[in-house]
Amino acid sequence: MKVLTLNFLTCAVKSCKSSSDSFPLHPKDAELAKDDVEINPQLLANVLPRLDWNALRTTSTELGFPSLPDQPPSPEDLTADEKMLQELHSLLMETQIMEGKLVCGHCGHEYAIREGIANFLLPSHLV
Amino acid sequence: MCKIIHFKDLECKHRWARVVRPCTHGTGFSDCPSFTDPNYVRGTPRAYIARQAGSNLFDEMELSTRDTSHVPYTRVYEPSEDSFLLLDTLSSPSETSFLTSRLASPASPSPLVVEIGPGSGVVLAFVTAHAKSLLGTSSILSLGIDANRFACAATTLTTAKAISSSSSSSEPGFGFYLDTLQGDLTTPLRLNQVDVLIFNPPYVPTPSLPSLLLPGEKNISRFEQDSHLLELSYAGGKDGMETTDRLLSQLPGILSPRGCAYLLLCAQNFPDKVKAEIVERFGGDDGWRAETVGTSGRQAGWEKLQIVRIWRDYV
Numbered sequence: 001m002k003v004l005t006l007n008f009l010t011c012a013v014k015s016c017k018s019s020s021d022s023f024p025l026h027p028k029d030a031e032l033a034k035d036d037v038e039i040n041p042q043l044l045a046n047v048l049p050r051l052d053w054n055a056l057r058t059t060s061t062e063l064g065f066p067s068l069p070d071q072p073p074s075p076e077d078l079t080a081d082e083k084m085l086q087e088l089h090s091l092l093m094e095t096q097i098m099e100g101k102l103v104c105g106h107c108g109h110e111y112a113i114r115e116g117i118a119n120f121l122l123p124s125h126l127v
Numbered sequence: 128m129c130k131i132i133h134f135k136d137l138e139c140k141h142r143w144a145r146v147v148r149p150c151t152h153g154t155g156f157s158d159c160p161s162f163t164d165p166n167y168v169r170g171t172p173r174a175y176i177a178r179q180a181g182s183n184l185f186d187e188m189e190l191s192t193r194d195t196s197h198v199p200y201t202r203v204y205e206p207s208e209d210s211f212l213l214l215d216t217l218s219s220p221s222e223t224s225f226l227t228s229r230l231a232s233p234a235s236p237s238p239l240v241v242e243i244g245p246g247s248g249v250v251l252a253f254v255t256a257h258a259k260s261l262l263g264t265s266s267i268l269s270l271g272i273d274a275n276r277f278a279c280a281a282t283t284l285t286t287a288k289a290i291s292s293s294s295s296s297s298e299p300g301f302g303f304y305l306d307t308l309q310g311d312l313t314t315p316l317r318l319n320q321v322d323v324l325i326f327n328p329p330y331v332p333t334p335s336l337p338s339l340l341l342p343g344e345k346n347i348s349r350f351e352q353d354s355h356l357l358e359l360s361y362a363g364g365k366d367g368m369e370t371t372d373r374l375l376s377q378l379p380g381i382l383s384p385r386g387c388a389y390l391l392l393c394a395q396n397f398p399d400k401v402k403a404e405i406v407e408r409f410g411g412d413d414g415w416r417a418e419t420v421g422t423s424g425r426q427a428g429w430e431k432l433q434i435v436r437i438w439r440d441y442v
């Protein structure tokens with residue numbers, strides 16, 4: 001599962017949706033892999049404005065990446081700073097969580113990731 | 128030229144390629160001009176399928192001559208008339224112009240396209256691979272959610288193949304595929320993020336709905352497991368609407384302000400009643416609309432299958 005995907009996910013438990021603690025989900029025991037994906041500066045510039053930047057900063061730190069700046073870079077920043085462009089591309093588009101868990105900060109439920117596929121089906125007592 | 132898919136082993140980093148569609152019967156690396164002719168330039172691979180040692184998920188998906196030939200149809204719904212109606216509708220001039228006008232203004236953030244229950248992945252793969260011509264922008268993100276784990280793996284592979292096949296054109300028009308998660312409808316998603324939602328539901332009226340989780344313990348037979356997965360893909364309960372009704376109740380909270388949904392219905396679902404109820408429940412005064420934008424299988428004056436577009440007019 002890609003790091004970028006995590007920015008769109010919350011806990012699947014209905015009563016957690018209204019809690020800010022259910023987003024972002026926290027990786028645990030994550031085994032990472034890196035894909036080779038051709039860099040696309042235009043895509044990155046269009047994706048950044050729709051991300052929750054604070055959540056991405058949390059995820060990045062929790063996965064052991066260098067901390068991101070306080071504010072998302074503007075398209076101009078990206079054009080000027082190739083290193084930043086490359087790092088964001090690598091984190092968002094290339095980094096995959098292959099094995100591990102995603103933990104809800106509100107209810108504590110753990111979603112397993114196996115072979116790169118996260119399982120959000122809930123056991124019947126949580127539905 | 129032979130079509131190939133690139134793989135990379137996650138542990139030893141070994142990379143390899145397989146011919147997934149020979150250009151003529153029997154051709155391959157040793158004799159196809161696209162590999163043997165030194166003047167032939169092949170582009171760098173767009174994507175690799177990451178593969179783990181010991182993973183058996185993809186092993187059952189023998190790659191051969193068709194783009195979905197890797198899909199195990201004993202346990203994943205095979206594309207049929209309904210899937211093709213979705214493809215036809217999404218590529219019709221009226222829908223491409225509708226979607227382009229809503230999603231593709233120059234400075235607009237990347238649209239998120241989500242398919243619920245992608246199955247073999249043909250629809251999500253098609254939209255991702257042809258994002259520029261269908262949605263007016265290639266800066267899209269696509270995501271699938273399916274209760275069937277085998278469908279999740281199949282969709283990832285089908286999408287990689289479709290992107291790989293589309294990359295021969297000069298200007299890349301494909302979007303960025305995120306993942307397919309195992310989950311129940313839209314429950315894993317953050318609120319109000321989806322710009323295009325596609326759902327080909329289990330729409331066949333049945334006496335009851337199968338449970339999302341596999342029945343019983345791990346000792347059930349492979350045949351029982353497969354039957355359960357296939358039943359999940361078509362059994363719709365009362366009027367074939369029980370799963371669709373659950374999705375519809377999630378829809379206003381899931382779509383973005385510019386979002387829209389494409390929902391497949393069959394005649395037994397009472398589509399006119401469904402459309403009227405959507406407008407009434409979501410609020411026609413708040414701009415909610417539901418209209419039929421594609422049909423197939425005309426039988427005795429009524430449409431067997433149809434695609435309903437659900438959206439909110441900007442107020």
